[in-house]
Amino acid sequence: MEMEGPLGQVERWFKARGFQPLELDELDLRAGKPDMAFEGPQGTVFVVFVGREAIGNRSYFADLLMRASRLRGKCNFLYLATPKVVAPFMDVEVLRKHAIGLLVLGDEGVIEALASPYKPVEQAGPAQEVPEGLELLNDVLSRLSAIEQRLSALEGEVMGLRPLAGELKALRGLREQVRKLSARLDVLSRRVDSLSARLAAPAPPTRPVTAPSPPAPTAPELEGLPSFFKDNPWLEILARRGQGEVPA
C-alpha cells in the first residue's frame, strides 16, 4: 500500500527512479536512523524530513544538519526533504559542503533542488571506531574546557560593569522624562501663543452654514507654490468639497 502525504510523495518519486523502500528496522545503524530509506541499482538512499520549525529556529536546523551528517557515511545518497514554504530558509551552500541533497515538496510534486552526490558507504569496523571516537571526545572536552575558562573570564568582566550599567539606566530614564516634559511644554506654549493671537485679532464675521465655498485660489495666490499647483483643475474641485456633492 502506498503512503499518503509527504512520505508518499517522496516514495513515489524514488520508485519512479528505480528505488525500492527499505524497512528502517532492518538498518543496522548506531548513528541514528533516517526518516526513510531506499535501495536501488545505484546504491542506498537515506531521506531526512525537515519540519516547519526550520523557519527562524537556528538550533533546529543545526541539530538536523548534525543528524544528517552522522548518517552521511552510512548511505550512498542522502537527501533532506523540505516543505516548499521552508525551502527559502535552507542554506544550500552548507548542504552542498556536506554532500547532502535537497528535495522540495509542494503541490506540484517533488522537485530536486540540489542533487546528492554519490559517496561510498564507510566500512570502518568497531575496532577502528573506538579510538577515533575517543580522540574526537578528548578534542571536544579540551575545547569545552577552554570555552568554560573564557566564559568565566567574561563573567568577571560583566560583573565589573554592572554598577556602571545601573547608573546608565537611571540616566537614560531621566533623559527620556526630560524629553517628554520639554515636548509637552513646547505644545502648551504654542497653544497659549496661538490662543493669545486669536484673542488679539478681531473676531471673523460668522458665516452661515450654507455659504458658498471660497473660489479656487487665483494665479497670484498660487505664486511661490510648487509647480504642480499651476493650472491644476483639482484646486477648484477640491475647494467645493463638503457642499452636498455625493461621491460615486
Place this chain on the structure above:
Amino acid sequence: MSEAEYKRKFTFGEDYGTSFYKFGPITCGERPEVIENRGYFPDESMIMFQLMGRPREVVIGDEIAQFLGAREELAERLVYPMRNGVIERDDERAWRVVEEITRYGLERFRPKADPAFDGFYVCASLSSVAPRYMYERLFEIHRRVDEETGLVRAITIIPQPLAVAIAHKTPTCVVIESGHGNTQVCPVSRYPIRRAVVALNRGGGDANAMTSQILYDAGYGDLAKEETIVRMVKEAIGLVPRDLDEAIRAAKAEPEKFRAVVKIPGTRITIDLGDESWARFLIGEYVFNPKHEIFQSYFARGMPRPRDVKIGDVLFRGMLDFGEAIIEAVEKCPVELQPYLYREVLLSGGNFQWRVPPELEGVAVDSSTKIKLLLKEKGVEEVSVEVASEPKFSVWRGCIIYGYAVPDRFEWSWDRMEGWMKFRP
C-alpha cells in the same frame, strides 16, 4: 492668519508606499523626503542591551543598518508594514512601525520658533484597497502623536490613486498604481470610484523573482539570492517585449545585439547572460502578462505562481493581465463614463519605469505602449496611456494639493470617507 496663508506653510503630505514612506510639508517644494517604510525590532536578549538599557522597541530609518544581524534573523525582525498595501487588523508590530515612522516624519519638520504654528494639516495616503479599520488606526496614531507633540492640527486620508490623479491634473481617468507587492487599478471621476477598484497580487517584487530565476539558470545561483543585486540587474537588463514570442526569436537570431551584460558598481562582479540573453524579455512580460505559456515551465520548476489572495476583505488577483484588469475596473463604472476613463489611463509607481534601448526599439516597448497593446488585443482601441512623470512623488504631491485645497470646515465623514478629522476642541 487666513486658512490659505496657514496652509501655504503648514500642509503636510504622507505617502505610505509599499517600500518607501514619502513625507514632508508643502515647503519641501517639488520633492518630499523619503525613508524606507520598514522597522527593525532588536533582539532584547542581546547582552549589549541588558547592560546599556533597552534601545527603542522599533528602530527605523538609517539607524536600522547598525542593527542588522544574520540573514535568517531579518525575516523575523525586519517588518515592512505596507508590503501588501494592507495591514492586518491585529498585526501590532506593523502598526508599531507605522506609528514610529509617522512620529519621525512629523518631528523631522517641526517648525523652529514659529509662534503661528499650531500643528500641520496632514493629508495621508493609503492604498485604495485599505479597509476602514486601517483609516481608524491611522487616525488613532496621529491623535497619539498630536497628544505627545502638538504636531497635528487636523488629518485626512485619501486613496493613493486619487492623489496620483490630482498630481497629474486629471479629474477623470483610470489610475494604475503598481508598487513592490501589488497593483491597484482605480477609476477616478472627481472622486475615486471605490466599488470599481481591481487589486492585483503582482508588482515589482514579481519581476525581481523572475530576474532571480533567470540569474539562477544562467549560473549565478549565489547572486540570485541577493535582493539588492537582483533588483539592480532587473533595472539594468529587464525589457518589456512588444510580442514575447517575436522578441525571443529575434534575440536568439542575433544574440550579440540583445546581449545582457551588467557590471555591479563598486564590486568585481560582472553578470553576462550570454546566449540566455533572450530571457531579459521575460522580466517585463511577467509583470504585464504572467499568463504566457512560457512561464508554465518556471512554475513547474518551483517558482511561485502569483496567486489570488484575500487580505482583509480584499481579493488580490494573481494572474489577471494588466489589460484585463483595466477593462474589468472600467466596466464596473457607468457606461456613459467608460469612454472618458479609457481616454486617460495613468500609470504610476516604480513598476512602470521600463527603459527601451534605442537599438532595440520596435522589439522592446515602454509601459504605455504595452498597455495599449494588451487593451487592443481585447478590442479596446480609443485609449490614451501616460506614464506619470516622477511617479515616486506623485502621491505625495496629490496629498499636498488635497490638504491645501479642501476647506478646514469640511469635517471627516465616514460615509464619504473624506474631510478633516480633528482631535482638538
